[in-house]
Amino acid sequence: MYNAPMITVRLPQKKKEIEVRGPRRVMDLLAEAGVRSTTVIVTQGRKLLTKDYRVEDGATIDVISVVSGG
Amino acid sequence: MKCKRCRRAEAAVDLPSHHAAFCPDCFFLFFRRQVTEGIRKLRLLAPEDRVLVCVSGGKDSLVLWDVLMDEGYETEGLYIDLGIDGYSDRSKEKVLAYAASRGKTPIVVELAKEGIPIPEAARCVRMQECSICGTVKRYFFNRVAAEGKFTVVATGHNLDDETARLLGNLLHWQRDHLARQHPLLPGAGGGLVRKVKPLWRVSEVETAAYGFLKGIDYVTEECPMSEDATSLVYKEALSRIEDRMPGTRIVFYKGFLDPSNPLRKGPEAAAPADAAPMPEDGPVVDAMRVTEVDSEEDVGTPRACASCGAPTYAETCSFCRLKERVRKARSLRAARGSR
Numbered sequence: 031m032y033n034a035p036m037i038t039v040r041l042p043q044k045k046k047e048i049e050v051r052g053p054r055r056v057m058d059l060l061a062e063a064g065v066r067s068t069t070v071i072v073t074q075g076r077k078l079l080t081k082d083y084r085v086e087d088g089a090t091i092d093v094i095s096v097v098s099g100g
Numbered sequence: 101m102k103c104k105r106c107r108r109a110e111a112a113v114d115l116p117s118h119h120a121a122f123c124p125d126c127f128f129l130f131f132r133r134q135v136t137e138g139i140r141k142l143r144l145l146a147p148e149d150r151v152l153v154c155v156s157g158g159k160d161s162l163v164l165w166d167v168l169m170d171e172g173y174e175t176e177g178l179y180i181d182l183g184i185d186g187y188s189d190r191s192k193e194k195v196l197a198y199a200a201s202r203g204k205t206p207i208v209v210e211l212a213k214e215g216i217p218i219p220e221a222a223r224c225v226r227m228q229e230c231s232i233c234g235t236v237k238r239y240f241f242n243r244v245a246a247e248g249k250f251t252v253v254a255t256g257h258n259l260d261d262e263t264a265r266l267l268g269n270l271l272h273w274q275r276d277h278l279a280r281q282h283p284l285l286p287g288a289g290g291g292l293v294r295k296v297k298p299l300w301r302v303s304e305v306e307t308a309a310y311g312f313l314k315g316i317d318y319v320t321e322e323c324p325m326s327e328d329a330t331s332l333v334y335k336e337a338l339s340r341i342e343d344r345m346p347g348t349r350i351v352f353y354k355g356f357l358d359p360s361n362p363l364r365k366g367p368e369a370a371a372p373a374d375a376a377p378m379p380e381d382g383p384v385v386d387a388m389r390v391t392e393v394d395s396e397e398d399v400g401t402p403r404a405c406a407s408c409g410a411p412t413y414a415e416t417c418s419f420c421r422l423k424e425r426v427r428k429a430r431s432l433r434a435a436r437g438s439r
Contacts, residue, residue, distance in 0.1 A: 071308045097260070098160065099322055099323065
């Protein structure tokens with residue numbers, strides 16, 4: 031059976047990766063991943079994505095936590 | 101989404117707290133303006149200042165150094181190698197690479213060579229790593245600044261850091277801490293150098309976006325010692341509020357800094373915390389408090405530490421007392437081991 035490509039959401043600091051059926055907005059992908067938008071930036075390659083950006087199937091995005099402790 | 105400033109390019113950064121979204125070029129202008137306005141409004145820096153920028157390899161400090169250089173300030177970077185396995189090496193690599201990209205060579209202090217690597221020192225004196233780290237960093241900020249004739253030390257604390265600290269201080273009614281919390285800590289002569297936090301108006305998301313868009317390669321992993329830091333709990337609470345009510349954080353902090361706020365004194369009245377005595381015993385310390393360990397005793401003019409000559413309000417400075425405790429603990433362990 032043919033496996034259609036999905037959106038890959040990588041959370042490198044959590045060492046986690048999820049796949050979501052697209053198209054989806056970044057804010058929806060963050061909700062799916064259980065991440066608040068005020069704590070991350072979202073990138074696709076060298077591009078920074080806004081929260082309303084529509085991500086298509088087959089894309090890989092990185093969710094980078096920006097929260098520093100201490 | 102189009103950029104709200106130029107209205108032509110596609111937006112790359114959306115900032116609900118500013119009701120704005122910017123393309124990369126317009127965001128650079130916005131960000132730098134936020135920083136320079138923060139500097140101007142609180143008179144953090146003067147054009148003739150020699151600025152020692154404390155860089156950890158993380159986004160905030162490298163972005164701070166980048167902006168200050170672009171703004172024409174005379175700067176040098178100071179990297180303190182904390183001696184944390186793996187993490188310190190990776191952080192140092194980022195600092196050295198960034199500095200080289202700007203034609204700079206940072207000043208590097210290696211705590212292992214100084215005989216006080218943070219993890220081992222914490223084990224020896226049974227204190228939290230963040231607490232020791234704060235004491236040691238402050239000592240070297242002052243020492244390197246004095247030796248290098250820097251007029252000011254700049255750190256990368258941002259709006260999220262400052263509001264998290266404010267929330268912690270309020271929740272525990274730390275009146276002394278509240279009175280002193282400010283992006284400007286005046287120097288006190290005798291080797292206590294002025295300290296500033298020029299990123300106080302910008303959030304972590306903004307500094308991360310700036311760093312990413314500028315191609316600054318920073319360390320994204322967190323210090324392994326800070327996993328249980330109390331500041332993260334306060335940041336979590338504030339980010340939940342910010343998510344629902346964008347702009348709350350900056351209103352919270354600006355309101356606190358208002359000179360008419362009775363909870364705090366003006367920076368001119370604030371005694372620097374650097375020479376404050378270190379807590380001697382007990383299960384110290386809330387990580388929230390460590391960057392500005394305060395004390396009821398740190399008022400007046402500092403004197404020279406009897407041991408090293410560093411400015412202190414006690415007989416010997418907190419760094420020397422810490423080193424002495426580590427030395428004793430090592431001797432004790434060695435004696436036990438030889439039995």
